[in-house]
Each structure stands twice: as structure tokens, then as C-alpha cells.
Amino acid sequence: MNAITPRSPLGQLARPGHSRPVLSRRQKAAIIVRLLSAEGQKLPLMELSDDQQTQLAESIAQMRLIDRETLHEVVEEFCAELEAVGLAFPGGLDGALKLLDGQLSASAATRIRRMASGTSRADPWERVTGLSADLLLPVLMEESIEVGAVMLSKLSVSKSAELLGKMPSDRARRLTYAVSLTGNVAPETVQRIGAALADQLDAAPVKAFDTGPVERVGAILNFSPAVTRDSVLKGLEEDDKEFAEQVRKAIFTFTNIYARIEPRDIPKILRAVDQTRLILALAGSKGDNAKSAEFILANMSQRMAQNLRDEMKNLGKVKEKDVEEAMNEIVTAIRDLESRGEIFLVAEETE
Structure with missing residues (x-):
């Protein structure tokens, strides 16, 4: 920004005969921050280094x-600099990760997080709290x-409750009591714990498959x-009786409807299925x-069930392949x- 000569020395209003000293960029930044704060704007000053934050506060x-x-001259100069910016990058590996979220492979994202962990000023708890309960549970245990x-204490209330519900009651009780003793933990300690947990989670090997072998075989x-x-x-x-039993439980076919669907x-289900394919x-x-088939017909209106039975009779002989596809x-x-949580499958009873 070009030098601007105010009407009076800093801290005083203009008086006749006084020259206007030059404002430094730091002082101009202080004016802009003061002006935006007065307008109720919340500025991300934590993204600045500690030295920059200290210098700004001193100014x-x-x-x-x-x-x-x-004031008008400083604002005009600030706006002119903003308008001259054609493209802004987030700065740092953390910003790059946020920008490319969902576009990088899991292995590449993990590698970048490891590179960023040693130099980043970002809050490591943002990384930890953004993970699913299934990933956090083993670490918590x-x-x-x-x-x-x-x-x-750092996780959201809903996620903490979900994690407590997935662990043995004794450990859940001990953890909740320990939360009551965290009031005097220093912020620096909380930050170090967050950094250690983020490093631990990022160091975990990336899984090649989203689901386990039982779910994959069952889906096939x-x-x-x-x-x-x-x-x-x-x-x-014959090869692995225990694995075969787990796969059987993961399988859900037309045969299982009467035993695993609530009436x-x-x-x-009828609203989600094309009627011709249902028939x-x-x-x-x-x-x-x-x-x-009888279970489905028994749990709809009698009139609709009778209409479907009539349509079934009119079909005549049907091909087994077409029936299986339907x-x-x-x-x-x-x-x-x-998967959308609109219905729930009934768990099969263990013999």
C-alpha cells in the first residue's frame, strides 16, 4: 500500500499547522481490523502467526x-488491493487438503497430512473431531x-454419546467420571494430546476396501x-465354518423378507418398487x-392383494431368470x- 499522510500524529486529531506522518502497513491493518470489528465482523486472526497477532495487538x-x-483513504487503499487480487490460494498443506477434500486418494491424503503435521499451525482437533465414531472407537479404547x-470433552455431544454406547459399561463409567476432572487441564496439554491423536490416526494404514470380507462376500x-x-x-x-456362518448372516435375499422385514x-417397500416387477x-x-411372497401379500390391503393376485394369474408362465432379476x-x-435409515432389518435369531 502507498504511504498515506494523516492530518495529525497518531493518537491525536488534526490541528492546524501540523504535518501528516506516514502510516505503516501494520498501522493500516490495525485500522481495518478495528473498523471491521466495529461492524461485528469475526476475523480469522488465529490463522496469523503468533508474532503477527502480537504485533497487530500492539499497534x-x-x-x-x-x-x-x-480512515476513508486507508479503506479505499485496502479495497483497491483486494480488487487487484485475481486468485487466492489457501496457503499451507492444511489449506490445500481442505481445498482438495474428496478429490484425493486416501493414501495421498494421508501422506499429505503426515507432511503437514510437523509444520502446521492448524488445530489438530479439527482433524480428530471430523472422523467417524468407528475410527475413533479403537483409539478411545x-x-x-x-x-x-x-x-x-473435545468431541461433539452426539459423537461422544455414540462412542460411550459402543464400549463396555465399566470403561464408559470411568471415562465419564474422568471428564469431570478435566477442568484444570492446560490448553497447551490439550493441544499436545490433539496433535498426538491426529498423528496416531494418520499413521494408521489406509484400508484397500471400504467394507470387510464378510460384507463383500455377502453382497456378491x-x-x-x-x-x-x-x-x-x-x-x-467345508473350508471355514465360522466364516460361512458370518456370510450367511450378511446375506439378504428375497427368501429372507418374511423373517427380517417388519410388517x-x-x-x-411397495412404494419403492415398480409394480410390474413386484407382480x-x-x-x-x-x-x-x-x-x-405370502408375507408381502398379507401385509397390504385386501383389495390391493386381490388385484395383485389377479395380475399374477394373468401373467401365465414366467421365466425363472426374469423372476430372479425382479x-x-x-x-x-x-x-x-x-441405508437411508427408513427401515431396519430384523436380526436373525442365532440357533
Whole structure:
């Protein structure tokens, strides 16, 4: 910014015969900060270095009164500099990560976080609190009670409650009591704990798959032909009976509807399914699938059920392949409703 000569020495209003001294950029910055603060603007001054924050505070403390003409000139010069900016970058690796969030691979993002951890002035708790409860739970279980109490104090109330609900009651009780003792923990200590936790979480190896092997195999077999599914499960039982049992529980097919869907959820499912595909699936149901077909028909209005039965009779003979595809579409609709939290699958009873 060009030098500006005020009407009077800093701290005084203009008097006739006095020359106007030159304002430094730091003093001009103090004027802008004071003006914006008076307008109720919240400035991100914490993004400045500690030295810059201290120098700005000192400049504000030394200044008293600025005449209106000088204020207008400083504001005009500040606006001119802003208008001259064509493009601004966030600055630092933390800013780059926020800018590219969702566009980097997991491995690249982790590598950049590790690079940034040693030099960043950003709050490490922003990284920790932004993670899911599933990622935070193992850390909370392994860390000391004291560190866990600090962690719970920094997380949102809802996420802390979710974490407490996923751990043994004894540890949950000890952690909640320890939270009551965190009142005198120094801010520097909280910051160091946050940095250590962020480093620990970033050091965890990136998983190649979003879901575990049981869920992946179960999802594949969900949409496999029944003959293939039964054959694979039989082979899995011979190789690893425990894994096969877990996969069976993860599988949800048309056959499972009558046992794992609440009767009150049938209307929601019917609204999410094309009626012609529903009629085809119901018409071709036989064997174990017939129970699910009757379950669906029994949990709708009698008039609608009768209309569907009439449509099923008019279809005549249907191809098994077409029936299986229609059933898979119904299963997909159910899974979509479940993922959105609109319905919940009933857990299978363990024999």
C-alpha cells in the first residue's frame, strides 16, 4: 500500500499547522481490523502467526483517534488491493487438503497430512473431531482414561454419546467420571494430546476396501443365482465354518423378507418398487420364496392383494431368470431404504 499522510500524529486529531506522518502497513491493518470489528465482523486472526497477532495487538493498543479523511483513504487503499487480487490460494498443506477434500486418494491424503503435521499451525482437533465414531472407537479404547476424557470433552455431544454406547459399561463409567476432572487441564496439554491423536490416526494404514470380507462376500452372493449361492456357501462351510456362518448372516435375499422385514415396513417397500416387477417376483415365487411372497401379500390391503393376485394369474408362465432379476430389484430397494435409515432389518435369531 502507498504511504498515506494523516492530518495529525497518531493518537491525536488534526490541528492546524501540523504535518501528516506516514502510516505503516501494520498501522493500516490495525485500522481495518478495528473498523471491521466495529461492524461485528469475526476475523480469522488465529490463522496469523503468533508474532503477527502480537504485533497487530500492539499497534491497536498504541493508536487512539483517526480522523475521518484518513480512515476513508486507508479503506479505499485496502479495497483497491483486494480488487487487484485475481486468485487466492489457501496457503499451507492444511489449506490445500481442505481445498482438495474428496478429490484425493486416501493414501495421498494421508501422506499429505503426515507432511503437514510437523509444520502446521492448524488445530489438530479439527482433524480428530471430523472422523467417524468407528475410527475413533479403537483409539478411545486403547488410550489412557485421562487422554480419553480429554478426547470426549473435545468431541461433539452426539459423537461422544455414540462412542460411550459402543464400549463396555465399566470403561464408559470411568471415562465419564474422568471428564469431570478435566477442568484444570492446560490448553497447551490439550493441544499436545490433539496433535498426538491426529498423528496416531494418520499413521494408521489406509484400508484397500471400504467394507470387510464378510460384507463383500455377502453382497456378491446377494445377487448371485440361488444355485451358485448355495454351492459357494456349502464350499465355505467345508473350508471355514465360522466364516460361512458370518456370510450367511450378511446375506439378504428375497427368501429372507418374511423373517427380517417388519410388517409395518411393507407399504414403504411397495412404494419403492415398480409394480410390474413386484407382480413378476410374486408370481414366480416358489419353495422358500413363497413364504416371502405370502408375507408381502398379507401385509397390504385386501383389495390391493386381490388385484395383485389377479395380475399374477394373468401373467401365465414366467421365466425363472426374469423372476430372479425382479426379486433382486426388490432386494436392492430394501437395501436402499435400510441405508437411508427408513427401515431396519430384523436380526436373525442365532440357533
